[in-house]
Amino acid sequence: MLSIRFLCLPLLLAATALAAPTAPDTPVLEKRTSPKVTLDKATFVGTGDGSVNKFLGIPFAKAPVGNLRFNLPAAVDPYNGTQTATAFGPACPQQALSLPVLSGVLSDAADTVVNGFLSLIEPSAEDCLSLNVMVPDGTKAGDNLPVAVWIFGGGFEIGGTNIYDGGGIVKRSAAMKSPMIFVSMNYRVSAYGFLASKEVKAAGVGNLGLQDQRLALQWVQKYITQFGGDPSKVTIWGESAGAISIALHMVSNGGDPQGLFRGAFMESGSPIPVGDIEHGQGDYDALVSQTGCTGAADTLQCLREVDFSKLKKAVDASPSFFSFQALKLAWIPRVDGVFLTQPSQQLVVNGSVAKIPFVSGDCEDEGTLFSLSSLNVTTDAGARSYIKDVFTPNATDAELDKLLSLYPSTPSAGSPFGTGAFNAITPQFKRIAAFQGDLVFNAARRFFLQQRAADQPVYSFLSKRFKVTPVLGAFHVTDVLNVFGGGELTDYLINFTNNLDPNGPTVPAWPQYTVAQPQLMTFLDGFTPTKITTDDFRKDAMSFVIELSLKYPL
Template identity: 70%
Template sequence: MPSFHSFCLLPLLAVVALAAPAALDKRASPAVTLDDATFIGKADGKLNKFLSIPFGKPPVGDLRFNLPVPVDAYTGTHTVTSTGPVCPQQSLTVPILTGLASEVVDFVVNTFIDTIEPSDEDCLSLSVIVPDGTKPGDDLPVAVWIFGGGFENGSSNSDDGGVIVKRSMAMNKPTIFVSINYRVSAFGFLPGKEVKEAGVGNLGLHDQRLAFRWVQKYISQFGGDPTKVTIWGQSAGAISVALHMVTNGGDTEGLFRGAFMQSGSPIPVGDMEAGQADYDALVSQTGCAGTADTLQCLRTVDFEVLKKAMDSSPSYLSYQALNLAWTPRVDGVFLTDIPQKLVLAGSVANIPFVTGNCDDEGTLFSLASLNVTTDAEFRDYVVGNYIPSITEPELEKLLTLYPSDPTQGAPFGTGGSNAVSPQFKRLAAMQGDLVFTAPRRFFAQQRAAAQPVWSYLSKRWKSVPLLGSFHATDKLNSFGGGELTDYLVNFATGLDPNGKTVPAWPQYSVAEPKLMTFLGGLLKRTAITADDFRTDAMEYMTELSLKYPL
């Protein structure tokens, strides 16, 4: 039954209801002019959002497995108030997560598996979020977000950029947020000699580059400054950022002036023909085997048939783990050599950058290999899955540097606990260093003398059973309104993460490789620590990576 106070409020509510339409009529929806078109977004009083604006023509028909093509000049009126389809996602099976709290399981699943949004091949779109009232000529800095997901999953709609923009406004450093879709899995990273010969490798990276060009052409209409663009990503998104730094001889083409990388650096990937078996399997399963032009045949295959074949390939949460089927590779066009060799050759954009890791990057990717329980099985896994050409002396040294002693494995610093299987912590240490931590240190040390570099290590969520400070937990620091949010806004604004609202973060140098370390516990604590842990192991891992790329 309504209370006395409810009845007293009814007349007031009636007045408000009658006045509301008039008030809403006076507040027009935000609009922006692009070419000869008007794009109408939505407002929430603080932010204006323009969602899923197409930047590339639908990559279907002959444009499937082909370089992206920019959209024609815009005309007409477009309402962009809701998110569009995501690029086709690879089906994932999450390993058994027994022993983990339900909220942790939910976080893992929601981080890595996109089951909510519909997907479609016509997915090359981006979204722009701006502070309310921003207009052309305001020349705000721009943060362009590249989502992660192992190059197999993810979308521009997965993360709330409004958190970043609102915080930037509170800091009096208003910043524009742009998030982009790009083709993933086989659609974006098909390997094989046929793909290399056709010059259509690394399509997902080409999609991103096209989106960067869109930003240069149009962001000023939203009030952004095209000369103040920072590209920023996590996991596959951070790896993408690094690869944009090393492509094209390090020439940014004026597309960006800074880079911010969370759990991703130039990775040890080799030639496209290393993935020939995955290409051949896709061709066989789609009925294209024996055709005169198998690549052209794949362009004509029914989508559902192609998707089913793609889904049968191993994902990054499978036993194969970080030996990805669909990943950036040396194609002679976007990547002319192994990314780390490009770094050694000086093919790096000379811009300020931030790069960091979670402490236990490899734990999540080791849950599918719990059946590896003996030293002999660990040896076989390393050789069979990652380094088939390794010599016996090299293997012995690697095994010594990554011992079976659980106190030296990941989650690091947890003693003998979390040893869910006899080799789990050993596998987690090795895999995390191979793909994430060793490449991050290598990149920072190679470039710190030539350009401004800041590096971090996140040790938060260390108490999570089995996983510790696992891969992607640093997103909670950036999109969750932690210190990384402020550091990002500061960096996008002035190419330096430091500012009044956060602890001082010293620049990284070879002589003094200092890390901003985010510590766990109930309180947000930080410390400056030395980047000198597992030195022998990671230096050797880098040596092997250069010799035996994935």
């Protein structure tokens, strides 16, 4: 039997690395003067260790409570007085995750990892829209350092800034003589940030989590010079939901970034096949019913006024990414007519994309983690029904036949890829994992790159590390350790933030991705940690997945 400790090791390592505070290399005995920065008429007092100064928990928006709940974020009033900025602000309210029904070691492992991860995010509160700024010690206004703005992931359902300490990255940038500033922000997740229905669309309050992020980027433009940053040199960077968010910022506003960013660095996230905001009507109606708002003349206003504990209980009952429907998320960015005017992949086809350099990469086995909730699907007929009912309800029989032929139940063809007959814990697990991983991640990434590589500098990677993880392989989120844990991606990110090119003297050469030569920086286990490979795997399958996602957005 597999040991729980072994199965959880990659995620636990990642969680440990992300949560650990950055410490100086040698003990500091003398009392240090706390770093300070002036914003408007206020003095913010941060914390420093001699290498990195941190200003934490700075509010960038008014508390989204009362009439600001389920409403557009409002910028804070001008700052004044003396304010302490030495602790991360609370995360926004989280959605409880309904763990898949597993047995034995898999059940124990999932419970350990998920509950351990969620415990790191706490505390949470509705008044949560704050951000953090980390700078090399000694940085002052006028230094004009480039800025990396981190947007966390979590399936648009969970996440917060307090588990992502960018101090180690800032310290590394100084050691490389390419100093940069790290910024991270909280934004509303789950229904609190991505409520979806005809009522939401009519009120013009869709995609609130993305609007929170946009307001934080505007804050950076207004205030980052006070920290020694250059507002014209901002790179937006994120993973999973954070990377998807970045892609959506790139395709919004007709592709005009409005000077908010000049580069993008995306880990496991691209424009995804999402449809109209009214596709969320069923989940909205359930929320209204469970909070007692069904009879209200204005159900949206009723949700704003309902007691938070009652609202949270209803939100927690929503399907999560560990529910049977998996990556067809209940609360996700959708076409609202304001932030997104069309499905994001259609906007890419239309050329509505910010013409900036970007990096976009994935893990090889993106779909495995999200396929643990469908282990009761064990037959060809069951797989067909699952894919049709959940992901492609309008697909024709001929289209389903073709899709299933491109994603066969043969274990050697499934994910974790390259593991032969191993990890086939059910007759359909590896097949469903392959399909989900391509639909939301790898096919979406390749489509984005192929559409844009002729018009702007782009780079791509594939992470095959932690491949030996039983059942999951090189699963979603494992690449985060490569950047927050001090791997090669750390230096690539620092180089890109400084020069809009990931290459530099401390890391292997990373070729630009082109339509004719779609080359990937591939991260491997073992004695050869990197290799340049070609992005041509599962070519027919991914092309057909994109054809379906353009035709039938979720």
